[in-house]
Amino acid sequence: MELPVSFADRTRSLLGDEEYNKLADALNDEQPVSIRLNEAKLPNASFGLFHGYAGPVPWSSTGFYLDRRLTFTFDPLFHAGCYYVQEASSMFVEQALKQYVGETPAVMLDLCAAPGGKSTHARSVLPEGSLLVANEVIRNRSQILAENLTKWGHPGVVVTNNDPADFSDLEDFFDVILTDVPCSGEGMFRKDPVAVSEWSPANVDICWIRQRRIISDVWPSLKPGGLLIYSTCTYNIKENERNIRWIRDEFDAEVLPVDVPGVWNLTGNLIDEEYFPVYRFLPHRTRGEGFFLAVLRKPEEGSMKIRYKLIPAQGMKRVASGVSKEQLDVARGWLLSPDDYELSVNGTNITAFPKEYLPELSSLQQSLRVIQAGVALTEVKGKDLIPNHALAMSYILRNDVFPREEVPYEQAIAYLRKEAIVLSGEAPRGYVLLTYMNIPLGFVKNIGNRANNLYPQEWRIRSGYLPEEILILCNQS
Ligand SMILES: C[S@@+](CC[C@H](N)C(=O)[O-])C[C@H]1O[C@@H](n2cnc3c(N)ncnc32)[C@H](O)[C@@H]1O
Numbered sequence: 001m002e003l004p005v006s007f008a009d010r011t012r013s014l015l016g017d018e019e020y021n022k023l024a025d026a027l028n029d030e031q032p033v034s035i036r037l038n039e040a041k042l043p044n045a046s047f048g049l050f051h052g053y054a055g056p057v058p059w060s061s062t063g064f065y066l067d068r069r070l071t072f073t074f075d076p077l078f079h080a081g082c083y084y085v086q087e088a089s090s091m092f093v094e095q096a097l098k099q100y101v102g103e104t105p106a107v108m109l110d111l112c113a114a115p116g117g118k119s120t121h122a123r124s125v126l127p128e129g130s131l132l133v134a135n136e137v138i139r140n141r142s143q144i145l146a147e148n149l150t151k152w153g154h155p156g157v158v159v160t161n162n163d164p165a166d167f168s169d170l171e172d173f174f175d176v177i178l179t180d181v182p183c184s185g186e187g188m189f190r191k192d193p194v195a196v197s198e199w200s201p202a203n204v205d206i207c208w209i210r211q212r213r214i215i216s217d218v219w220p221s222l223k224p225g226g227l228l229i230y231s232t233c234t235y236n237i238k239e240n241e242r243n244i245r246w247i248r249d250e251f252d253a254e255v256l257p258v259d260v261p262g263v264w265n266l267t268g269n270l271i272d273e274e275y276f277p278v279y280r281f282l283p284h285r286t287r288g289e290g291f292f293l294a295v296l297r298k299p300e301e302g303s304m305k306i307r308y309k310l311i312p313a314q315g316m317k318r319v320a321s322g323v324s325k326e327q328l329d330v331a332r333g334w335l336l337s338p339d340d341y342e343l344s345v346n347g348t349n350i351t352a353f354p355k356e357y358l359p360e361l362s363s364l365q366q367s368l369r370v371i372q373a374g375v376a377l378t379e380v381k382g383k384d385l386i387p388n389h390a391l392a393m394s395y396i397l398r399n400d401v402f403p404r405e406e407v408p409y410e411q412a413i414a415y416l417r418k419e420a421i422v423l424s425g426e427a428p429r430g431y432v433l434l435t436y437m438n439i440p441l442g443f444v445k446n447i448g449n450r451a452n453n454l455y456p457q458e459w460r461i462r463s464g465y466l467p468e469e470i471l472i473l474c475n476q477s
Helices: 005-015 017-026 089-100 117-125 139-152 164-169 193-198 201-221 241-251 325-332 355-367 389-393 409-416
Strands: 033-037 053-056 063-066 083-085 107-110 131-135 157-160 174-180 222-232 254-256 279-281 291-297 341-346 349-354 370-373 375-381 384-387 404-406 430-436 439-446 451-453
Touching: 005 017, 033 117, 083 117, 089 117, 089 174, 089 222, 089 279, 089 291, 107 117, 117 131, 117 139, 117 174, 131 139, 131 355, 139 157, 139 370, 139 389, 157 355, 164 201, 164 355, 174 201, 201 222, 201 241, 222 241, 241 254, 241 291, 325 341, 325 349, 325 375, 325 384, 341 355, 349 355, 355 370, 375 389, 389 439, 409 430, 409 439
Parallel strands: 107 131, 107 174, 131 157, 174 222, 404 430
Antiparallel strands: 033 063, 033 083, 053 063, 157 370, 222 291, 254 291, 279 291, 341 349, 349 375, 375 384, 430 439, 439 451
């Protein structure tokens, strides 16, 4: 790989000749492939039986290496939210969350969240009863974020599309903020050739300055005593150690250690002047791409001032409602624990959101552009309640509400391409939940001679061809 000369010079002087040469060699190796499983959908998964299984990612209880790249696009379980394809080093976020959030429910913001690797991960690691706000400033990327979180299936998620500065009204709001900031991407050189071509010393400077602005913008919305998890996928100290030192000094924050066994082979602080704990993943030392993470705690002394006052929840929202009370009751009856959710109506759409976080949702809606909150259940059309795809993906749906039809691989792919489906003559008429390996794929409306495909148009598999060799995580037996 042809590395930018200036990058090579700077990184060599940072790491020393020997380490730098090893790093440069590693960048010519094949990039490791790893996935993270959604335990809520694959509770008793027998990991060793997966195709390509090549051992656990040591710092993530649900992360696994694969010995080759599977044809993920043609794996129904991938589209059903059973796993996320994620670079292994970045799964280290789990350690920070487990050590410092533990079992206490938290309100967490993932500020730079698209496409959703760390958001889906955080949602799995946060204790039950937590709320995750996943934000992405770029509009079309925020749609991808919403798609990935919908597939992941957890109801306690709000997706927003805002600039970090828009969070200034939400003072002392979050217990945890993850800032996986946009960076110069040196750690992605092996994975993404564009990162090499876009790299320049000037861009490194643009990045560290922007990163400080992002932290300054969002810092007031972290509660006193709250946690900031800062991460990048780059090596240089301007975007890493120097920014951590700046956050520490500017905001009087404490830099916290994360317990890390020596066998993981991580690298610590690379500035000579002083020590504080930070965690680096270098591709010649760990199986993964370059990654940097540090955890900081906001000082408690601000805790005497008046905290953010949550806006009282407005109760059930009905905007120009074309929905009757009976229809709402029907939708409520679809849920596993209906008392835990508030159903809101927007036009003809009904959504369920965890009751305990309604005040937080009201506050978020006042300040931010909320593009999704909770689980979209149904659209009401006259007397008909059309079940939403998000309901099929979520795990709040009772499994005795809609008849289920298990489909073979070819039919699952046809469904995910949004082609017309013909079910067996015995299949019931009306709304049917298709499953593949007993995992919900989505709804169809069976009208007998064919079934109307309700898969979201914009999420369909667009590729018309089927590769000759298909390698997916597990095959139907
Ligand atoms: C490293 S990526 C995030 C990856 C994501 N956390 C994940 O694990 O899938 C950084 C994100 O920051 C967003 N971003 C770009 N400029 C930004 C800005 N000025 N403020 C906040 N976020 C920004 C990018 O669009 C991108 O989605």
